[in-house]
Amino acid sequence: MNLAIDMGNSRIKVGFFESGSLVRESIFSDLPEIGEAVKGQEVQHVIVSSVRKTPEKLSAVVPLTGKQIQFSSQTPVPLQNAYATPHTLGVDRLAAAVGASYLFPGQNCLVIDAGTCITYDLVEAAGIYQGGNISPGLNMRYQAMHTFTGKLPLLSGTKLPLRPGKTTEQAMQGGVLYGLVAEVEGIIQHYERQYKSLTVVLCGGDAPFFESTVKARIFVIPELVLIGLNRILEYNV
Template identity: 50%
Template structure:
């Protein structure tokens, strides 16, 4: 029988349907009123729901589950040691990404970048200890902030494939500041964490992972489904 993991984020909701340990289907929707029929018309064995925006209970109430439904919270048992000082404030997607990283690379120090609305990074040690990380504005958030909080800077809402280091127009200068600056930011973090853990494994997920994949230094693993797989590992740990 199938299980489901639901990740309600800031801009929309991702879901993954699992058979055993295998992710067999995934999708995306916006708003409770747009939950796909393949979810509402299906009965699952187990479910896990995580939310950084809406009340997770609103989603779990719409699922038909014969077994256990886990609503991820600070009290949920985890397959990693959580050393975050305020677990009640820790985003569900952040801890799920950390769990997913430790699942794929169980004996390695991992640095995870989730590049979406925000860009978060998480550090997990080789012995399965989640040590925390950081939160910064994502690419589109930075572009929107420059437009919103100034009088004359234009809004750039598309991330181009080509941009220059030295901008010679206002638009080029914004793209250099945001895109080149953020790439340097992530490469700097990789360098700093590599000093802390020389055998570091770097993992990328999130909607902008493809943008950063070829622009970061060293060997990078891109796992788009990392958060969903991490949620599923938490589910398995609790059933």
């Protein structure tokens, strides 16, 4: 069994892989919890993608029979990386791109990760990662209107309001939600004009909202980053 570990600021996502296939995905709060989850099982290789400092000896809590790889900009990946500043590229963006290329080989893929920020990343059919765009995510937009104004409230939610909004709350929600839908659809259309055939892959915490509102053919794959991490692991071991 191989583990793909995606360590965020507040939680740790772990993918359990057998023979290259994801058999289970779990969320943990710390590394010892992972150790308890795999107690009595043989863990061969592990890849760790982290936005925080990772203990060098992960094997102290997760006994390994093989390698531990700390994913970084220096890690070889099964894509040609055409990003001009690879050392600044978020490893989650690159892992998601690798995942999309692995699941849809020989296809032009637009990867949309709808999380804290919304990232748009393009992988060409020849296996070339071309980069993409980053914009504020759904909750970040709500937060920005509240933080940078004197009277606007802090809102949340993904229920589409009436158009036009009849209250300040409806006006704010409509601006955020309809604006995001227009942004996503517009970027998809831009790349569809550039590429005759385009596969759109969606992941991230706000993916369900876009799946139900965006008028485009989209493959929703919540575990895309973990799949990409495991593919990178296999590529390196």
